[in-house]
Amino acid sequence: MARSYSSYIVAQSKRTPCLQNVCQFISDDCRKHDCKIVSLEFFAQDEKPRRTDLDQLNLEALLNTDVCGCQGRLIIVEDLSTAVIETLGSCLDIDPLFFASQIHGPTFDIVSSKPSDAILPSRALSQNFLSVQYQRTVDFGACSSAPRKMLRNSNVPRKIVLLPPIKNRSIGLEQQSCSILLSTTKSKPWLGLILVDKPNSDKYTTSEKQLVLPSTPFQGGYEDFSERPCFFEPDSGSPGRVSLLEDLVYYWEKERPPAFQPDQPTLLSLTYYPLKIAAAEWVSYVAVISHSIKQFEYSTEATFEEHGLRKIDSDLRSLEVWGRRCLQTSSKLQSAISFLKYQINGAPELEEYSLMIRDFEYIADLVTTYGRRLEIMVPVVTSVLQITDTRRSLKEAANxxxxxxxxxxxxxxxxxxxxxxxxxxxxxxxxxxxxxxxxxxxxxxxxxxxxxxxxxxxxxxxxxxxxxxxxxxx
Structure with a gap:
């Protein structure tokens, strides 16, 4: 009897406890959504890769088939499912940590830990994959009835948190994850694998009911980082900024990453576009932090009404949460910086990746600066709360x-x-x-x-x- 990849994961979870989330994901085999799978095949005579749309049924056949003249394949999977994990893991002998890094829980769990928290940097840098986690900013407009925390309607649960209204607009922070792997098997051609989340939709779930909330990317989405088209040439379009899968296909078809070798690529070249998109999304996230900081600035005139006290108390709670978010953001940015420095290792021909390191360091410095400003505001808001409460007590004493x-x-x-x-x-x-x-x-x-x-x-x-x-x- 052939051994299943699911049983292999369960056996490995005894050695690596942080695989508990994958075991739970496999045991809850009630995924309602089908995966969207796209294969990009690279040929020496073609500048652009050839796209092939797949489903779960013909994925295994593609993995076991060699196309004449094909130098390699890049498979992008959207909204991972149990069947796809079984197919990919059994055909490619993938480390279960790769799937565990993609299927991290939406909330903090005291029973099991995330792979990013449990694995030491020395082991993480030596792996043949990278997991990029970031926050995507979403604009819900003037939505006042939505709950503060929701889950996206997808196979892999992703949390979205609504911030306090900023200028009468509700901004949401949505968890996003992208995992990139370069298969280490000796089979030819080479095979790369990218796992992405499902694109944004208007359907969300809470502990009580399902909601339909229209949303758009914050400030129109992230900035296109590709070269500006020439005025005298036809425009090649722009990324949709809704589906990460389609955005990756757009960039791969437009231009190959720097230092990409079609016959023998490196993991660093496969992570170029996911890291560039993540950095662009982090810039929008920093803009949200900047707008949120302005909400915590107070004038010298304190308010005595009851709703004013509730607002100050809510701001104090928001400041504490923002401080924790900044620490988590700094950790994720430093993880990407460490990966890039380890992969470059002083190679002078990888100038584009050195510039990417500077981009991530710039974002990390901004997050650190804003985190310090938020930390300084905590005692200020606390003092305002105490002064307001004291003045209200004096007013009551006067009465x-x-x-x-x-x-x-x-x-x-x-x-x-x-x-x-x-x-x-x-x-x-x-x-x-x-x-x-x-x-x-x-x-x-x-x-x-x-x-x-x-x-x-x-x-x-x-x-x-x-x-x-x-x-x-x-």
């Missing part, structure tokens, strides 16, 4: 003081009324006497309550003590 004065007004009036009620009848002359006695007495009571608690120097210490005694007596 209590007014009520105390109002109650104090009726003390002499009630006293005089009780004194005059000892007589049987009340005439107009009695009312005149009542107000003549009550009003000066009220003035005297308010005067005594306003006396300072310390000795009144101009009138001598005895008068100050008398005022204190009268206040206690009343």
């Amino acid at each position: 209590v003081t007014r009520l105390t004065y109002l109650a104090l007004l009726f003390v002499p009036l009630s006293f005089v009324a009780s004194l005059f009620s000892m007589n049987g009848g009340v005439s107009a002359h009695d009312l005149t006497i009542y107000f003549a006695v009550a009003l000066p007495l009220c003035a005297m009571v308010f005067f005594v309550t306003r006396l300072p608690t310390f000795d009144f120097v101009p009138l001598g210490p005895a008068f100050g003590k008398f005022g204190n005694w009268m206040r206690k007596a009343l």
Whole structure:
């Protein structure tokens, strides 16, 4: 009986515990979406690769078939499924860590760890694959009813978080992952494999229900990093910025990466376009951080209303979350920088990749700078919250003081009324006497309550003590 690749993964999970997410993914064999698979075949006589659209049924046949004159293949798989994992793993003898790096959980799990956290850099750099993880920014427009956290409707779960509204627009941060592998088998031709996520759709799920929320790429999507077309030549189009698979096919058909050898490529050349797209997406992410920082700037006029306190409390929570995001972003950027430096290893002919290192370092410096600004804002927002709460308490104390004065007004009036009620009848002359006695007495009571608690120097210490005694007596 032939051994299945799924059983191989389960056996390897005992040696490598971070494969638990792949085991869970395989056991939950209820994927509702079919994978989209594209094969790019490279021929010596063709400048552009030949595209072939596949499905799960003819993928295995393609892997076991050699085309005459084909120098190599690049297979791009969108929205990975259990059947495709079984086919690719059994035909190419792929390290299960490659699939585990792509199928990382959408949320933090205390039971199992991510491969990026569990694998040491020395082992990660020596592998024949790279996993690129980044955040894609999505604009939901003026959407006020959407929950803060959602999952995309796809085989591989991906989390999307909605930020607090920025200028009446809801911006979402969407998890994205792209894994690139160069097969180390001795079979000819060479074979490269790229796993990408499903393109954006309007369908999202929560713990309670499914939602349909129209969305567009933030600020039109990432900037096209290819060379500007000449004015006198026809325009070759632009990437769609919706499907990562189609964007990769667009760039591969437009121009081959630097230092790419069609007969024997390197892993570095296969990761060129995924890393360039990830860097462009990180630039949009940094722009979102910059706009979010402006939301946490306060004027000297503090608000006392209840909704103002709730906003300040929400901003404090958002600052803490942004600080954690910046740390995670810096870690992902440093991982890409380490990979590029290890693969280049001082080769002078790889100038384009050296420039890519500078791009990632520039983005990492921006994230670090914004992270420090966010960290500085935490005590500022905390102080604003304390000052606002203190001023609201003082305002409430002032209201209590007014009520105390109002109650104090009726003390002499009630006293005089009780004194005059000892007589049987009340005439107009009695009312005149009542107000003549009550009003000066009220003035005297308010005067005594306003006396300072310390000795009144101009009138001598005895008068100050008398005022204190009268206040206690009343």
